[in-house]
Amino acid sequence: MSDRLNVLKTYKLYVGGKFPRSESGRVYEVTDAKGKWLANAPLASRKDARDAVVAARKAFGGWSGATAYNRGQILYRVAEMLEGRRDQYVREVAEAEGLSKAKAGEQVDAAIDRWVWYAGWTDKIAQVVGGGNPVAGPFFNLSSPEPTGVVAVLAPRKSSFLGLVSVIAPVIATGNTAVVVASETSPLPALSLGEVLATSDLPGGVVNILSGRTAEIAAPLAAHQDVNAIDLAGADEALAKELEIAAADNLKRVLRPQPVDNWAATSGTDRMTAFLETKTVWHPTGSLGASGSAY
Amino acid sequence: MRTGLYSRYARRYARLVTMPTTAPNALSDVTASDSTLRRFLHGLPGVDAVGLEARAASLGTRSIKTTAKAYAIDLAISMVDLTTLEGADTPGKVRALGAKAVRPDPTDRTTPATAAVCVYPDMVATAKEAVAGSAVKVASVATAFPAGRAPIAVKLADVREAVAAGADEIDMVIDRGAFLAGNYMKVYDEITAVKEACGTSARLKVIFETGELSTYDNIRRASWLGMLAGADFIKTSTGKVAVNATPANTLLMLEAVRDFRAQTGVQVGVKPAGGIRTSKDAVKFLVLVNETAGEDWLDNHWFRFGASSLLNDLLMQRQKLATGRYSGPDYVTVD
Amino acid sequence: MAPVFEYAPAPESRSIVDIAPSYGLFIDGEFAEAADGKAFKTVSPSTEEVLSEVAEATEADVDRAVKAARAAFEKWSALPGSERAKYLFRIARIIQERSRELAVLETLDNGKPIRETRDADLPLVAAHFFYYAGWADKLDHAGYGADPRPLGVAGQVIPWNFPLLMLAWKIAPALATGNTVVLKPAETTPLSALFFADICRQAGLPKGVVNILTGDGRAGAALIAHPDVNKVAFTGSTAVGKEIARTVAGTRKKVTLELGGKGANIVFDDAPIDQAVEGIVNGIFFNQGQVCCAGSRLLVQESVQDELLDSLKRRLSTLRLGDPLDKNTDIGAINSAEQLARITKLADLGEAEGAERWSPACELPENGYWFAPTLFTNVTQAHTVARDEIFGPVLSVLTFRTPDEAVAKANNTPYGLSAGIWTEKGSRILAVANKLRAGVIWSNTFNKFDPTSPFGGYKESGFGREGGRHGLEAYLDV
Incomplete structure (x- = not known):
């Protein structure tokens, strides 16, 4: 070890493609699993949450309108960028979750692979959950999945990185934009993820990451009239119920917390379909000619 | 007089809306050149086939009962252009047809006469004699009916002969080939020439042969083209092709005459x-007229059925309404 | 001038339906009085005649019905899918056999024209059961994994606008997937659900698989809140939908909500105008506009506004309002005095806010609940009639200049259920359909339904889909 003094990182929020401090000017101490100080994290406020929603809404049109192929390439690019910074995340995850280097490495590898999994889904999900409907009449009828809009995501409390990636990637793969509340106790891998997203061609605002007191940030998000859905993965039972009640005000789609023991397990499509709408478009057929099919 | 018979629930709404009427020459620019005519016809609103057919089918579910049915059957009889257009037509056949047109049901003198008899030009004189003294008109197909594939001079001669023989109405066919080739001005010019040949005595019916025009968009364009050229009637078909009059194409033409009057x-x-054989069908067509063009067209001056076997079915239905029992083919005349 | 072609009355015969003077609750295969013996009357909205008296379910009745459904669940869900399928096919066939009777009944209890119950409601009801019957033994292939499991007891609350059709939308997929059902029909239209109970008996459906509770909102609330209900399905107002979402918060109950709408029907200058007029009429006057997916906002391109409105007004003048049992009636009665009051209030508000009101000359019957077809022009997005769901025969007309503006205005609502697009330009249809935030988009048509076609809304129009393969998900533990 040299006696050179480390340059410490100032962890910041990631909102609208930028790295602002909390508008509140407040931070809170983040410690490792043993209680050792790691860094100060921004203590995001209601206003930060509001700004993040604005950014996410602004990004929604472009991101949902991008081709699925394009979204797939960008998600894959995130995996590429993470792979290059693997060591950093292994260290951060090890510190955050009190894991050995090897165990943390497994988590990070699985998280990178998860981006690859969802990168491949972007241009397939519509074929799996959408399709033509054989209606009894002279009509062409097609159902397609569409992103529901701005999704508030409460990242899992314990799995600070693999869990985080497992809830963000499916939301944005289908064209939603996200306001993510990082694990309250282990927010640093999440805040660092912003740095990778910012350099992966992901348009600013598609993912916005906030750190702070989950209950404090989540309440305005659950009640926000311009948020379309909420993933309660990181809420405990009492908070989840309270947020679900608040979410009813504009009938947000609510993904309730589910017992997930092992985020490394293969994902299905559930976390994507939870935030998809089905749009069905009808059009008459039968214009071949007045002397044709109809009589 | 009838109002009292009907439930106040089923009363139709008064007609409040009057369409704006512009001067008759409002469309005169349209026929100034081939290109203006084409632009105009292609600028007409499109027709969604499924929607049009659905509307026609929906009007077909109207339930016309009792007094309304009696009214409709008499009206339909009065609108029949009783037709014979066979290579085997003889003076005897035409005379019989004329007699039937004048007195459709010899057993019931209250039965209205039909609107007209419709024959080939060489039979006009015979037909004229057969209906003499009645209000029944003589209509003649002309212009090398049904194909229309003859030089214009021949077509016009055909028309003049028929008019000279006393035809009150001329049923011409348009040049579908020219229409489908996009040569609208040629079609227009032919109609105006035929109209001129009809003089002031004969009304002109313009047959589109809708089955050959094939698309509803074409039928709408042909309707406007015919009306711009001076048609007194627009007519679906010759009865000589696979698809003739249908509720949908007739509904579309009724929309056209409605809109044309509103504009001009x-x-x-x-x-x-062609193809209208039963009373039930005829009544459905009258419903189309009533609810699309409106009551102004519910008169044989403005609406006709080109048919032959339809008349007997109407007569049998009429007898059923009068006597309460079903009639049979032996109780109507076969001519 | 020719004499007017007046259509003589053509009433559908009422004698085909035999309505009992009173009905009980249908629990565990038997009709029974409410626990406290209370009952309420159901009237014909077109005449205010009392049709029958039905039991008013209490919380205790709800509990009894849920217990019956729970008890039936084990056997029903364990039946081979092919056997469940056959029960549903039987039901579909019996509905077809009895469709005339059911159509007349529905028209009497709801007030909608026989033309609609005969040509729309009943055929769709039978088709829905027939469609989902076929799924019962094919769930492995539905895309929800191998051997997807049912949820358990489904508590279902349905509205009065399509009583039997909404019942079909709820019960058919629930039974096909192996759930058992407690269904509460709307307070003002309980009869067809009770007749359906009889159809279940005719079909030999095991006791307790379908339970029907008549009653008011309290019974519905009790059903939804019942701790042993695993699945909640509701069709109705957005306000009640939100209340339900709060009620089930923090539970494991799966929820689907089909709520209100303020559908935009967008007419471009190149629309097939005659069909567009029919689509507009069908969009807002079908079922007296008491349709969640009604095209209640007409967005017309300013350049064709006059032409379109002239045609529309002329067409409205031919609508026939009156006796719903008359086969020539286009516009029937409003379902209840309460709903009529709401429509009246909102229409008056439209006038007070400065929108221009127009109705065809129209004589309303003396008895019953009636509202003339109504058009509001000079409406802007700021008017209440352009924002609130009226759920009646009231059309608000707004204009737009460009496709962008049409989309922006169409989406400018908390609702997102339906929309219509009228243009002959294919690429515009696809572009606009792509941008509209609504679950069902009808291009060059409107108000078309089919059992294979998923239906449901974005935003405050609710969540989940009914119909098609998508409709299975709501009743499976996936």
Whole structure:
């Protein structure tokens, strides 16, 4: 070890493609699993949450309108960028979750692979959950999945990185934009993820990451009239119920917390379909000619 | 007089809306050149086939009962252009047809006469004699009916002969080939020439042969083209092709005459022909007229059925309404 | 001038339906009085005649019905899918056999024209059961994994606008997937659900698989809140939908909500105008506009506004309002005095806010609940009639200049259920359909339904889909 003094990182929020401090000017101490100080994290406020929603809404049109192929390439690019910074995340995850280097490495590898999994889904999900409907009449009828809009995501409390990636990637793969509340106790891998997203061609605002007191940030998000859905993965039972009640005000789609023991397990499509709408478009057929099919 | 018979629930709404009427020459620029005519016809609103057919089918579910049915059957009889257009037509056949047109049901003198008899030009004189003294008109197909594939001079001669023989009405066919080739001005010019040949004595019915025009968009364009050229009636078909009058194509033509009058003030009649064989069908067509063009067209001056076997079915239905028992083919005349 | 072609009355015969003077609750295969013996009357909205008296379910009745459904669940869900399928096919066939009777009944209890119950409601009801019957033994292939499991007891609350059709939308997929059902029909239209109970008996459906509770909102609330209900399905107002979402918060109950709408029907200058007029009429006057997916906002391109409105007004003048049992009636009665009051209030508000009101000359019957077809022009997005769901025969007309503006205005609502697009330009249809935030988009048509076609809304129009393969998900533990 040299006696050179480390340059410490100032962890910041990631909102609208930028790295602002909390508008509140407040931070809170983040410690490792043993209680050792790691860094100060921004203590995001209601206003930060509001700004993040604005950014996410602004990004929604472009991101949902991008081709699925394009979204797939960008998600894959995130995996590429993470792979290059693997060591950093292994260290951060090890510190955050009190894991050995090897165990943390497994988590990070699985998280990178998860981006690859969802990168491949972007241009397939519509074929799996959408399709033509054989209606009894002279009509062409097609159902397609569409992103529901701005999704508030409460990242899992314990799995600070693999869990985080497992809830963000499916939301944005289908064209939603996200306001993510990082694990309250282990927010640093999440805040660092912003740095990778910012350099992966992901348009600013598609993912916005906030750190702070989950209950404090989540309440305005659950009640926000311009948020379309909420993933309660990181809420405990009492908070989840309270947020679900608040979410009813504009009938947000609510993904309730589910017992997930092992985020490394293969994902299905559930976390994507939870935030998809089905749009069905009808059009008459039968214009071949007045002397044709109809009589 | 009838109002009292009907439930106040089923009363139709009064007609509040009057369409704006512009001067008759409002469309005169349209026919100034081939390109203006084409632009105009292609600028007409499109027709969604499924929607049009659905509307026609929906009007077909109207339930016309008792007094309304009696009214409709008499009206339909009065609108029949009783037709014979066979290579085997003889003077005897035409005379019989004329007699039937004048007195459709010899057993019931209250039965209205039909609107007209419709024959080939060489039979006009015979037909004229057969209906002499009645209000029944003589209509003659002309212009090398049904194909229309003859030089214009021949077509016009055909028309003049028929008119000279006393035809009150001329049923011409348009040049579908020219229409489908996009040569609208040629079609227009032919119609105006035929109209001129009709003189002031004969009303002109323009047959589109809708089955050959094939698309509803074409039928709408042909309707406007015919009306712009001076048709007194627009008529679906010759009865000589696979698809003739249908509720949908007739509905479309009724929309055209309705809109044409709204724009120009000129009223044009409609004649579905071919394929209408039963009273039930005829009543459905009258419902189309009533609810699309409106009651102004519910008169044989403005609406006709080109048909032959339809008349007997109407007569049998009429007898059923009068006697309460079903009639049979032996109780109507076969001519 | 020719004499007017007046259509003589053509009433559908009422004698085909035999309505009992009173009905009980249908629990565990038997009709029974409410626990406290209370009952309420159901009237014909077109005449205010009392049709029958039905039991008013209490919380205790809800509990009894849920217990019956729970008890039936084990056997029903364990039946081979092919056997469940056959029960549903039987039901579909019996509905077809009895469709005339059911159509007349529905028209009497709801007030909608026989033309609609005969040509729309009943055929769709039978088709829905027939469609989902076929799924019962094919769930492995539905895309929800191998051997997807049912949820358990489904508590279902349905509205009065399509009583039997909404019942079909709820019960058919629930039974096909192996759930058992407690269904509460709307307070003002309980009869067809009770007749359906009889159809279940005719079909030999095991006791307790379908339970029907008549009653008011309290019974519905009790059903939804019942701790042993695993699945909640509701069709109705957005306000009640939100209340339900709060009620089930923090539970494991799966929820689907089909709520209100303020559908935009967008007419471009190149629309097939005659069909567009029919689509507009069908969009807002079908079922007296008491349709969640009604095209209640007409967005017309300013350049064709006059032409379109002239045609529309002329067409409205031919609508026939009156006796719903008359086969020639286009516009029937409003379902209840309460609903009529709401429509009246909102229409008056439209006038007070400065929108221009127009109705065809129209004589309303003396008895019953009636509202003339109504058009509001000079409406802007700021008017209440352009924002609130009226759920009646009231059309608000707004204009737009460009496709962008049409989309922006169409989406400018908390609702997102339906929309219509009228243009002959294919690429515009696809572009606009792509941008509209609504679950069902009808291009060059409107108000078309089919059992294979998923239906449901974005935003405050609810969540989940009914119909098609998508409709299975709501009743499976996936």
